[in-house]
Amino acid sequence: xxxxxxxxxxxxxxxxxxxxxxxxxxxxxxxxxxxxxxxxxxxxxxxxxxxxxxxxxxxxxxxxxxxxxxxxxxxxxxxxxxxxxxxxxxxxxxxxxxxxxxxxxxxxxxxxxxxxxxxxxxxxxxxxxxxxxxxxxxxxxxxxxxxxxxxxxxxxxxxxxxxxxxxxxxxxxxxxxxxxxxxxxxxxxxxxxxxxxxxxxxxxxxxxxxxxxxxxxxxxxxxxxxxxxxxxxxxxxxxxxxxxxxxxxxxxxxxxxxxxxxxxxxxxxxxxxxxxxxxxxxxxxxxxxxxxxxxxxxxxxxxxxxxxxxxxxxxxxxxxxx
Amino acid sequence: xxxxxxxxxxxxxxxxxxxxxxxxxxxxxxxxxxxxxxxxxxxxxxxxxxxxxxxxxxxxxxxxxxxxxxxxxxxxxxxxxxxxxxxxxxxxxxxxxxxxxxxxxxxxxxxxxxxxxxxxxxxxxxxxxxxxxxxxxxxxxxxxxxxxxxxxxxxxxxxxxxxxxxxxxxxxxxxxxxxxxxxxxxxxxxxxxxxxxxxxxxxxxxxxxxxxxxxxxxxxxxxxxxxxxxxxxxxxxxxxxxxxxxxxxxxxxxxxxxxxxxxxxxxxxxxxxxxxxxxxxxxxxxxxxxxxxxxxxxxxxxxxxxxxxxxxxxxxxxxxxxxxxxxxxxxxxxxxxxxxxxxxxxxxxxxxxxxxxxxxxxxxxxxxxxxxxxxxxxxxxxxxxxxxxxxxxxxxxxxxxxxxxxxxxxxxxxxxxxxxxxxxxxxxxx
Numbered sequence: 001x002x003x004x005x006x007x008x009x010x011x012x013x014x015x016x017x018x019x020x021x022x023x024x025x026x027x028x029x030x031x032x033x034x035x036x037x038x039x040x041x042x043x044x045x046x047x048x049x050x051x052x053x054x055x056x057x058x059x060x061x062x063x064x065x066x067x068x069x070x071x072x073x074x075x076x077x078x079x080x081x082x083x084x085x086x087x088x089x090x091x092x093x094x095x096x097x098x099x100x101x102x103x104x105x106x107x108x109x110x111x112x113x114x115x116x117x118x119x120x121x122x123x124x125x126x127x128x129x130x131x132x133x134x135x136x137x138x139x140x141x142x143x144x145x146x147x148x149x150x151x152x153x154x155x156x157x158x159x160x161x162x163x164x165x166x167x168x169x170x171x172x173x174x175x176x177x178x179x180x181x182x183x184x185x186x187x188x189x190x191x192x193x194x195x196x197x198x199x200x201x202x203x204x205x206x207x208x209x210x211x212x213x214x215x216x217x218x219x220x221x222x223x224x225x226x227x228x229x230x231x232x233x234x235x236x237x238x239x240x241x242x243x244x245x246x247x248x249x250x251x252x253x254x255x256x257x258x259x260x261x262x263x264x265x266x267x268x269x270x271x272x273x274x275x276x277x278x279x280x281x282x283x284x285x286x287x288x289x290x291x292x293x294x295x296x297x298x299x300x301x302x303x304x305x306x307x308x309x310x311x312x313x314x315x316x317x318x319x320x321x322x
Numbered sequence: 323x324x325x326x327x328x329x330x331x332x333x334x335x336x337x338x339x340x341x342x343x344x345x346x347x348x349x350x351x352x353x354x355x356x357x358x359x360x361x362x363x364x365x366x367x368x369x370x371x372x373x374x375x376x377x378x379x380x381x382x383x384x385x386x387x388x389x390x391x392x393x394x395x396x397x398x399x400x401x402x403x404x405x406x407x408x409x410x411x412x413x414x415x416x417x418x419x420x421x422x423x424x425x426x427x428x429x430x431x432x433x434x435x436x437x438x439x440x441x442x443x444x445x446x447x448x449x450x451x452x453x454x455x456x457x458x459x460x461x462x463x464x465x466x467x468x469x470x471x472x473x474x475x476x477x478x479x480x481x482x483x484x485x486x487x488x489x490x491x492x493x494x495x496x497x498x499x500x501x502x503x504x505x506x507x508x509x510x511x512x513x514x515x516x517x518x519x520x521x522x523x524x525x526x527x528x529x530x531x532x533x534x535x536x537x538x539x540x541x542x543x544x545x546x547x548x549x550x551x552x553x554x555x556x557x558x559x560x561x562x563x564x565x566x567x568x569x570x571x572x573x574x575x576x577x578x579x580x581x582x583x584x585x586x587x588x589x590x591x592x593x594x595x596x597x598x599x600x601x602x603x604x605x606x607x608x609x610x611x612x613x614x615x616x617x618x619x620x621x622x623x624x625x626x627x628x629x630x631x632x633x634x635x636x637x638x639x640x641x642x643x644x645x646x647x648x649x650x651x652x653x654x655x656x657x658x659x660x661x662x663x664x665x666x667x668x669x670x671x672x673x674x675x676x677x678x679x680x681x682x683x684x685x686x687x688x689x690x691x692x693x694x695x696x697x698x699x700x701x702x703x704x705x706x707x708x709x710x711x712x713x714x715x716x717x718x719x720x721x722x723x724x725x726x727x728x729x730x731x732x733x734x735x736x737x738x739x740x741x742x743x744x745x746x747x748x749x750x751x752x
Contacts, residue, residue: 025526124646124647125645126529126597129597130644145646146528185526208525209520209521209524209533210523213522214525
């Protein structure tokens with residue numbers, strides 16, 4: 001194995017065994033910890049004046065976003081560029097590529113350009129998996145419908161670990177639109193794999209079937225659910241959910257499920273507050289908390305770049321290892 | 323005049339009479355003219371003799387739910403290719419769903435299908451007629467004229483009528499013409515954007531779920547309206563324990579109620595979807611193993627009357643898609659019998675019960691003279707090698723489509739010969 005010249009690098013870790021990162025469910029516990037440890041090293045690099053570790057020099061990374069997302073796409077772009085990859089952004093307008101009709105065709109077209117890694121976001125669960133079956137390179141899931149968003153769960157875990165020193169023994173409460181959230185699913189799988197106590201808190205209309213098998217505990221009352229929590233993870237409520245079908249109104253949602261000082265007072269005094277963004281201040285979270293001292297939301301964004309660097313590095317290292 | 327034909331040295335399994343004994347049948351002019359149970363048959367002069375070698379001789383299967391692409395989507399399936407697939411699977415008659423382009427909602431189209439099927443299909447194709455014009459669920463079709471043209475039953479195929487009032491009048495009008503009323507039960511709003519069974523597995527996959535109540539609520543409604551209107555009612559396909567309970571209770575009050583099930587819901591469960599395998603995206607959805615077991619019990623208890631293939635040819639353009647965006651349906655004519663025999667070999671269901679649900683029960687419900695081995699009945703017969711091992715491979719399918727949910731499956735038991743009207747229309751080369 002070639003030795004890297006910078007301090008913490010892929011050479012310090014055993015080869016990563018996965019070809020793609022589609023789902024947290026595919027990862028073994030040691031692989032999750034391995035990725036978090038790799039990301040730890042990447043934080044260092046990102047905080048240096050010269051933020052580069054050219055392990056991906058000569059590699060091509062294509063960001064293929066069927067669903068627009070400025071923050072996730074830039075995070076992957078910066079991660080790839082800091083590792084020296086050639087990064088190409090292909091934002092697919094929903095008008096030109098209507099539905100999945102051309103998904104398989106798009107995969108074949110991109111595959112012919114010989115990328116080394118594809119970063120894909122799509123509105124349909126399973127679309128990234130389908131695409132990964134049709135290409136010869138590594139594929140990273142940047143969010144597929146309500147299925148998974150694995151790098152978000154990894155960056156959340158890294159954020160928690162850095163604030164709390166460890167994940168062991170913690171209680172993490174995930175609050176909001178669990179039914180439609182890929183962030184919730186990936187987090188529940190990842191935290192579950194690391195034996196962290198998980199709680200979900202939501203009105204019954206936003207709790208998916210069988211959720212009691214994925215979370216340690218299920219609550220419909222925010223105050224009950226937050227009691228003794230070390231981490232409070234808020235989810236974005238899509239405005240269209242508050243249309244009288246699932247939720248009667250934003251104001252009722254905020255009254256019972258929005259995170260305010262009173263509800264937060266039930267969590268541990270040192271509890272941290274997280275949000276995957278973009279936030280709806282005044283819908284699921286009080287602006288004073290979102291921007292307050294217990295919020296680690298901007299740390300999450302920083303960890304996002306480090307985690308994505310670690311994932312890109314690990315997957316491409318695995319492909320280079322016979 | 324054709325030569326008489328004897329099928330000798332067979333194990334005759336005829337659910338209509340409860341026969342399961344060695345014997346022989348004599349076929350003349352396309353019909354069964356005699357059968358000898360137990361002993362060897364006397365051979366008339368000039369008769370052609372087929373030695374069954376102890377294989378099962380059963381009535382040809384009657385499949386109550388088959389979608390064909392003709393007219394409109396001939397690239398998926400034609401009457402000829404569906405017929406060839408049917409007889410290769412031991413299906414000698416099938417009810418063709420009206421879901422074509424245009425929909426079968428007019429007597430002229432029924433007449434066209436009957437003529438064309440007679441010319442092109444080795445299997446008997448029995449057209450059903452749409453309950454509502456264009457399968458739109460708004461206005462009823464000309465039931466009387468459709469019956470005169472030869473439709474064997476009424477159904478809106480894959481569609482489920484949502485309006486209670488329309489359903490009531492459609493059932494009453496169907497009763498007027500003594501036409502069996504076959505209805506797929508699905509509450510459109512409860513199905514909503516759902517694409518698979520609602521439960522832990524749908525949540526893990528991030529797919530919208532379909533609750534069981536999307537089936538049981540319209541089924542309860544249908545059964546009450548059937549009692550009210552006295553129509554001959556057949557729940558096209560059920561998939562949940564509560565549905566079976568509803569049908570059982572309704573049968574206690576009303577003799578002209580019956581229910582069917584897709585072979586998929588008897589042999590597969592939601593776990594087969596695995597990682598978004600769209601050939602397992604079906605309606606009703608595959609449910610849990612508990613549901614599947616409950617369906618087997620309902621079949622054994624006689625609550626479920628018929629088993630069908632739900633043969634639904636789809637091309638890769640609509641199947642090679644993200645799960646939520648893919649079309650429903652899987653082909654099944656060529657695997658129906660082998661899949662059903664899995665339940666026999668596993669000891670879940672006996673051979674007589676399985677065959678009853680694919681022969682005499684559909685014949686009784688539709689008022690057909692086929693589906694039995696009896697003097698005077700049409701000689702629609704199949705020979706089955708119960709233990710024949712084979713592996714399903716799409717490459718050998720006669721169907722024009724490839725969307726099988728049994729690709730690669732190892733099967734035990736196969737049709738070796740199929741006769742329709744006394745003529746051999748399929749002979750296994752192996």
